[in-house]
Amino acid sequence: MNALMVKGLIFAAILIGATFYVVNSMHIDLSDPINLITMIGAIAIAVLTVGVSIKYINQMKSDTASGELAEEKWDGIGEYKNELPSGWAFSFLGTIIWAFWYWTIGYPVNSFSQIGQWNEEVKAFNKKFENKYKNPDKATLTAMGESIFLVQCAPCHGNTGDGLSGKAHDFVDGRISKKQVLAVIKNGSNQLGYPMGAMPPMMATGKDAEEIATYVAGGLKGKQPAAFGVCAGCHGADGKGMNGMAANIADYDDTLITHVIKNGKHGAIGTMPAFHDRMTPVQIKALSTYIQTLRGE
Ligand code: HEC
Ligand code: HEC
Numbered sequence: 001m002n003a004l005m006v007k008g009l010i011f012a013a014i015l016i017g018a019t020f021y022v023v024n025s026m027h028i029d030l031s032d033p034i035n036l037i038t039m040i041g042a043i044a045i046a047v048l049t050v051g052v053s054i055k056y057i058n059q060m061k062s063d064t065a066s067g068e069l070a071e072e073k074w075d076g077i078g079e080y081k082n083e084l085p086s087g088w089a090f091s092f093l094g095t096i097i098w099a100f101w102y103w104t105i106g107y108p109v110n111s112f113s114q115i116g117q118w119n120e121e122v123k124a125f126n127k128k129f130e131n132k133y134k135n136p137d138k139a140t141l142t143a144m145g146e147s148i149f150l151v152q153c154a155p156c157h158g159n160t161g162d163g164l165s166g167k168a169h170d171f172v173d174g175r176i177s178k179k180q181v182l183a184v185i186k187n188g189s190n191q192l193g194y195p196m197g198a199m200p201p202m203m204a205t206g207k208d209a210e211e212i213a214t215y216v217a218g219g220l221k222g223k224q225p226a227a228f229g230v231c232a233g234c235h236g237a238d239g240k241g242m243n244g245m246a247a248n249i250a251d252y253d254d255t256l257i258t259h260v261i262k263n264g265k266h267g268a269i270g271t272m273p274a275f276h277d278r279m280t281p282v283q284i285k286a287l288s289t290y291i292q293t294l295r296g297e
Contacts, residue, residue, distance in 0.1 A: 141289040
């Protein structure tokens, strides 16, 4: 076995090892026949690539050129008069003919397309939906919100909106938990897209932070702790977010829920994906209305 062969085998082993590493770290189940076939395919590709490369590298070392030389020389470099390989030439011609067929008869640019038709139908349906729900009443919104919630939100927030024992935000139990408030005080927040922009991490620590968090999680009832003064600067003395400038921390409002649905949220509990272009304004309003009915207070 020559040195090139050894290098090739090492390279193939690295490729296969890396593939196993990725497959393993993605927890792909190799007892599934499709996954297994794909894996065998990947190993075959690695081995073939290395084998073919070795063959040509060896050939390059020993190959000598032959044939009739053309007259011209470029900077002393000559060229053999070789016929175009016929397989290559016919495939080349074939692609040109196929391209003409594709543009004119096969799939002309301006002809019927399923994607175009689908887009048009969705547009028409959305328009009809918008007209139908131009001024929905609260009962309609709540019913619509419930049906969207059960499909889109319940997998994480639970059928009743209870957050599945801490896996997502609990809507039944009140507004926001002490743990969540403490995390926001410590880390700040800059994800929801309020006009005020980011909330920087706050200096409040220890007892001050505890008092503020208890107060906010309790719905801003009872005596306001003195330390809440720093929060009031942005959220207002009533915590209502100064007309949508910052987040309303006193109550769930449409603005907060809309921002969360559009931008997603990453906080003390975990990560919620954004639903930005997957919902119409009426659907967001419906979800917000429904969520506000979930509170068990
Ligand atoms: C400089 C202005 C500013 C100050 C001061 C400030 N906040 Fe905020 N707060 C914001 C903004 C803006 C947001 C929305 C941030 C975003 O887009 O993620 C926010 C978000 C929050 C949220 C998240 C609301 C939710 O339901 O997810 C909580 C909780 C909060 N603030 C609590 C506090 C507390 C408690 C204090 C005082 C210790 C405080 N904030 C001080 C501007 C401020
Ligand atoms: C993949 C799981 C997941 C899905 C799906 C999901 N959420 Fe969330 N949601 C979360 C998590 C986790 C949080 C808590 C984020 C944090 O740590 O503050 C959250 C937080 C929220 C909050 C913010 C509460 C607050 O006071 O800050 C709202 C509002 C919300 N979700 C609404 C929805 C709605 C409406 C839907 C359906 C369209 C939905 N969520 C779908 C996981 C999810």
